[in-house]
Amino acid sequence: MPKVSVIIPTYNRVEHLLPAIKSVLRQTYQNFELIISDDGSTDDTRQVVISLNNSKIRYITNKGSKGPGGNRNNGISHAHGEYVAFLDDDDEWLPDKLQHQVDILRKSSGTVCGVFTNVNYMDKKSGQLIKRNPIFVNPKQNLLRQLVIKSPIYTSTIMVKKTCLEKVGRFDESIHYMEDLDLWIKLAKKWKFEYLPSPLINYYVHSTDQLSKNLEGQIVGKEKLFKRYPKLFRQDRKRWSRYLLSLGVHYCQTNNMKKGRIYIFKSICVYPFIKIAYFQFFASLFSPEYYFRLKNLYKTNW
Numbered sequence: 001m002p003k004v005s006v007i008i009p010t011y012n013r014v015e016h017l018l019p020a021i022k023s024v025l026r027q028t029y030q031n032f033e034l035i036i037s038d039d040g041s042t043d044d045t046r047q048v049v050i051s052l053n054n055s056k057i058r059y060i061t062n063k064g065s066k067g068p069g070g071n072r073n074n075g076i077s078h079a080h081g082e083y084v085a086f087l088d089d090d091d092e093w094l095p096d097k098l099q100h101q102v103d104i105l106r107k108s109s110g111t112v113c114g115v116f117t118n119v120n121y122m123d124k125k126s127g128q129l130i131k132r133n134p135i136f137v138n139p140k141q142n143l144l145r146q147l148v149i150k151s152p153i154y155t156s157t158i159m160v161k162k163t164c165l166e167k168v169g170r171f172d173e174s175i176h177y178m179e180d181l182d183l184w185i186k187l188a189k190k191w192k193f194e195y196l197p198s199p200l201i202n203y204y205v206h207s208t209d210q211l212s213k214n215l216e217g218q219i220v221g222k223e224k225l226f227k228r229y230p231k232l233f234r235q236d237r238k239r240w241s242r243y244l245l246s247l248g249v250h251y252c253q254t255n256n257m258k259k260g261r262i263y264i265f266k267s268i269c270v271y272p273f274i275k276i277a278y279f280q281f282f283a284s285l286f287s288p289e290y291y292f293r294l295k296n297l298y299k300t301n302w
Helices: 014-025 045-051 067-077 097-107 143-150 162-168 179-188 215-228 230-234 237-253 257-270 275-283 288-301
Strands: 004-010 032-038 057-061 083-086 112-123 129-132 159-161 192-205
Touching: 004 014, 004 067, 004 097, 014 032, 014 045, 032 045, 032 067, 045 057, 067 179, 083 097, 083 162, 097 112, 097 159, 097 192, 143 179, 143 230, 159 162, 162 179, 179 192, 179 215, 215 230, 215 237, 230 237, 237 257, 237 275, 257 275, 275 288
Parallel strands: 004 032, 004 083, 032 057, 112 192
Antiparallel strands: 083 159, 112 129, 112 159
């Protein structure tokens, strides 16, 4: 039985997938299975994975598109390992990533559910390093608080005990944005995480179609999390104000000026010292066309 089940969810990104797979196969720790969970790709993903002809790799597909959470859950349901590690299909691991994490979890107590690491920010096009060790974790501060201020956990960095994943219900398939943060919060409410400050993954920044650009998905994800953990998100007034502001801006960007204006106004009421919120509220009084003109004008002059 493999000690670790590595799950790579993918969808129509075969040009990025192969380097990600190879970074797993190059690991110094080799007691793993690699599950490629395909969300219905129409490119050459299946042929490329099968052509590798590696006994460690299992290729599975979803019945219909499940989104990022459902795609990862499909991988978890096929996992045989004691630990589960996730890798996004456009990221890569450094060779000793699994070994370090397995060593930590082997020695951990029952109060620990997983371990995550730091990252290297990389430019996908040039392959150049943008920033090393951007994640800061304050060991004296509750991780739950850090998760909602600015989550230090990148999905590609984490390894979790499978039993813990099963107990909290895996990823929420009803949201396609911040579903990873939702899972980390559920885990952190019950157990502790270990943290490795060394960057053990290359996180690639590129201009292809990424989920973070899906505004409607962001709106649904944020609203669900705010309703699910109201006390957690509201404990820092300034941060809560910025969340409300971002939600209001997203609504304006999807041409729902009325709903956007409501959230921007709430943002100002919660913490009235964020200058950009007043400009956003003023811009939201106009039509979507003029809103974008004013928004671009603000960027130009500030």
